[in-house]
Amino acid sequence: MNKTSSFSPRALICDIDGTITDKSRRINLDSVSVIRTLIDNDIPVIFASGNTVCSLTFLCKMVGTDGTIISENGGVYRIGFAGELKICGDKDVSITAYKRLQDYFQKKGVSLELYSPEYRFADVAFAHTGDADEVREVVKDLPVKILDSGFALHIMSDYVNKGTTFLKVSKEIGISPDNFIAIGDSSNDIELIKNAGLGVAVGGGQKSAAEAADYVSLKKFGDGFSESVRKYFPSLF
Structure with a gap:
C-alpha cells in the first residue's frame, strides 16, 4: 500500500456484490448516491461483476451509468448499452x-x-x-x-479474469488503466484491483483482496465503497 489520497482518478470500475451492497446483497443507497455524483460530474463508472449481462444492464439503467459493463467475472463485456456483446471465455x-x-x-x-x-x-x-x-x-x-x-x-x-477484460475495456474507451480506481471485495477482484492505477478493497471482504489493494476502507461493504470514493474524489463531495 504505497499510494496515498493524492491519486487523482479519471474513472472508476467496481464490483457489485459485497462492494456496493451489504453482506446480504442489499444495495447500499449511499453507494448509489456517490456513483450518481461521479456520473453527474462526467466521471465514467463501470460495473465489473460475476453477475449476468441482463442483471448488470438493469442495474446500469437504474443507477444511471452509460451501460459499459464487465460481466461473468471477465467472461463478457460491452461498451455502452448499444455496444456489441463480446465474449472472452469458452x-x-x-x-x-x-x-x-x-x-x-x-x-x-x-x-x-x-x-x-x-x-x-x-x-x-x-x-x-x-x-x-x-x-x-x-x-x-x-x-x-x-x-x-x-x-x-x-x-x-483459466485465461480470463476481470483484470484482463478491464484492459480491453480501458483501451476501447480510451482511458488508461492507470487513470482508474478499482474497488472490490473478493478474490475474483484481485486482477482488477492490481491492474488499475489505484486498487481498493472494502472492509469486510476477503483477505486476498485486501492484500492486493493499495487501500483498504475502514468501513465495510457498501459503506466502505462510499468512504473510498469520497476519499479519492474529494472535490466532488
Missing part, C-alpha cells in the same frame, strides 16, 4: 467441468444449484457446495478455474 469447457462436478457431488448425495444458466454466455455459476478447494481438485486437469466470489462458485476459462 462456455463449453465450463459446462464440461460442471458436468463432472455434478456427477461427483451426486455420488455424495449433494445436488448442485445452478445460477441463471440461461443468461450466461461464458461461465457456469452455482451455489456454494462443499469447499472450493475440493471443487478445484475435481476439475484440476481441465482448462478452467474456480472462482469463489463469496456469494457463488464460478467455473470459467
Whole structure:
C-alpha cells in the first residue's frame, strides 16, 4: 500500500456484490448516491461483476451509468448499452467441468444449484457446495478455474479474469488503466484491483483482496465503497 489520497482518478470500475451492497446483497443507497455524483460530474463508472449481462444492464439503467459493463467475472463485456456483446471465455469447457462436478457431488448425495444458466454466455455459476478447494481438485486437469466470489462458485476459462477484460475495456474507451480506481471485495477482484492505477478493497471482504489493494476502507461493504470514493474524489463531495 504505497499510494496515498493524492491519486487523482479519471474513472472508476467496481464490483457489485459485497462492494456496493451489504453482506446480504442489499444495495447500499449511499453507494448509489456517490456513483450518481461521479456520473453527474462526467466521471465514467463501470460495473465489473460475476453477475449476468441482463442483471448488470438493469442495474446500469437504474443507477444511471452509460451501460459499459464487465460481466461473468471477465467472461463478457460491452461498451455502452448499444455496444456489441463480446465474449472472452469458452462456455463449453465450463459446462464440461460442471458436468463432472455434478456427477461427483451426486455420488455424495449433494445436488448442485445452478445460477441463471440461461443468461450466461461464458461461465457456469452455482451455489456454494462443499469447499472450493475440493471443487478445484475435481476439475484440476481441465482448462478452467474456480472462482469463489463469496456469494457463488464460478467455473470459467483459466485465461480470463476481470483484470484482463478491464484492459480491453480501458483501451476501447480510451482511458488508461492507470487513470482508474478499482474497488472490490473478493478474490475474483484481485486482477482488477492490481491492474488499475489505484486498487481498493472494502472492509469486510476477503483477505486476498485486501492484500492486493493499495487501500483498504475502514468501513465495510457498501459503506466502505462510499468512504473510498469520497476519499479519492474529494472535490466532488
